[in-house]
Amino acid sequence: MKAAVITIGDEILIGQIIDTNSSYISKALDKIGIATYEMLSISDDKTHILETFRKVQNNFDVVVITGGLGPTKDDITKKTFCDYFDDVLVQDESVLAHVKEIIEGFYKRPITQLNIEQALVPSKAKVLFNKMGTAPGMLMEHGNTVFVSLPGVPYEMKYLVDNELIPYLVEKFERPYIVHKTLMTYGRGESLIAEQIEDWETNLPSFIKLAYLPSPGKVRLRLTARGENEAILSESILKEVEKLEPLIGDIIVGYDEEETIEVIVGRALAKKELTLSAVESCTGGKIAELITSVSGASVYFQGGIVAYSNQVKIDLLKVNSETIKKFSVVSAEVAKEMALNCKTIFNTDFAIATTGNAGPTKGNSEAEIGTVFIAIATPGEVFVEEFNFGQPREKVIDRAVNKAFEMLYKEISKN
Template sequence: MVVELISVGTEILLGNIVNTNAAYLAEKCALLGCSLYHQTVVGDNEERMEEAIRQAVDRSDIVILTGGLGPTKDDLTKEVAARVFGRELYMDEHSKKRIADYFERIQSRAVTENNWKQALVPEGAIVIDNHNGTAPGLIIEDEERGKAAILIPGPPDEMKVMFEQDIAPYLNKLQPEGIYSHMVKICGIGESRAETMVADLMEGQSNPTLAPYAKIGEVHFRVTAKAKSEEEAEKLMRPMIDEMYERFGSSIYTTEESVTLEESIVELLKEKGMTLTTAESCTGGKLAGRILNVPGASEVYKEGYITYSNGSKEKILGVKKETLEQYGAVSRQTAQEMALGAADAAKADAALSVTGIAGPGGGTEEKPVGLVYIGCAVHGEVTVREYRFTGNREKNRDYAVVRALTLLREALM
């Protein structure tokens, strides 16, 4: 089944906002076993939108359009799609009531007249309720031609829920076989080495397949199988996943796409009944932020310290003045004392420290931009590692965060 994506909105066309919807939908449709050959971005122009929709319908089985379903005059997606499929619009009382209920729920003032425009739907269309907004989604089918257009609101928090709850099951029913997958996530091993370790598994693959995805400081491998049921797919994927565990061992922290590295670490701390603190210099709170993004992190994370200046390292973490004078703030010795000092100050079982030169300035021949020391103290035992990153300021900080999380995971295990 061939699916085509059309993203509607002049703000996308001109680059005012990033088109995250297309990336999300392309990946999800591929996982459902759909073929995608074209993506289009079209502005809020009636003539060009109609041309784009007609062209997409001619060459694809399903056309998914996002955006242009709002209450304003330039929201034209529904009207143009209805014209392409030869349908008249009518007022859907169910959708109208949901819009009224929505405004009442958020305690807004009276609904403006143009909001009722969102309750107009094409004849014969399948109406999909919007659980996070006002504009309903729509599926317009042309059974004679075997074609369909799926219209979804543009805001990502509305689009994603609608796709996962209603659109994905609809598409899945149209497929003779479903696509199922696991994401094998690896930390502590570089992309080149990781790919080399499974090169033979990727060669000559058919069902299941194995594909690598490089992430900052991590490598993910998607294991995908096509089967009539999830149970059958699991049987196909299990031997390959088992083989990857044989090769990567504890470097694999999950096989579930939704689980992040920081989530796996928080869970590990909970299992061990341990608490954590962080002491950051060049990362400026990014490390703590990653950990605190995890629901339930408060059970294990005690407090954190951003000690950017030498004075704060001395005052808050107890780093010796002699250490800073002899070795400098960016040194193995300072990272070690930061980790031990943070653990003592927070009375935590484990502590991570980060000190480095993120750039773009501040580097020397002896200590270049990208030099970072990461310390990890667990029950008083400290490990310090030196890293030399080669990205810009933001990338160097991001890599430092992932390396710190990886080091903590290794120490805990």
């Protein structure tokens, strides 16, 4: 079972937007044992689309296409479908009723000609009814290939993948099994990890593949097994993971493919009935944003302060102005006071504090660009560490956020 995922849209080819749809689609396909062999982004140009359709025809079992289904003139996927499959557009009554309901019922404005045209679909296509928006998806079987066209708006695409595409594919195809297991590690580089697990890696069975996925401050190790027997695949992967623990157990913080550090930290806090708050200077709210991106965070997260200016640190957070004067605002002493006062103000078990200089200019501190102090206040103590995360600004903020979660996780694990 081989799939291709195609994104149509000039906005991707000129780098104006990042394609996040292909990732979602391939992950959903992967879960039901369909491997994405190739992803392609092409322009919203009829010739280019037709040329690409011909290339993938009969070389792939499934071709999922997103984009170009909107109501405006640059949206040409539907017409190109008709050209390629020798078909004509016809009005779908249930789609039309749905479009009317959205425009007239929800947006409370009269329906326009462009809105009405959203209900036109190729006559041979199976219509994928889009509850989340006005553009329906379409599915067309042709030769040995199933072509599926979905709207490019992520929420609509996701809805159609989950509720229409995947159920259809599960019904239609017999599929092999793909089992993944991902280990999250924090605080060691990939080449050092590779040396520590070299023998283990060399002895992996041939149907299991290992990948290193490094990002600032963390490395994910992904094991993938492919085969006909799901139980054997799962068991084999489990056995290999167990062998890894004596080798790098100290840096493994989580196991699930889907898991991010904010999910792992959140679960640990919830399980132990502990609470958290955060005061952020250089990370500007990103720690709070990640914590609250997890549904259910209100159980353990009380809130936070973005203490961007010195005055806020002094007035709201009650950091002693003498501490700032004596040690400067980017210092271990200020970070510690921030964490301790945050913990008191929010009445939580733990508090994170960050203060640093993310650059590109020095701002109101003498600290070198890239310098960040992170403090963690725990029920009994306060820990602070100094880092230099280099440049640019975005990297400094990302690494500081990651490091803060890593330090916090270590402390929670002890409690």
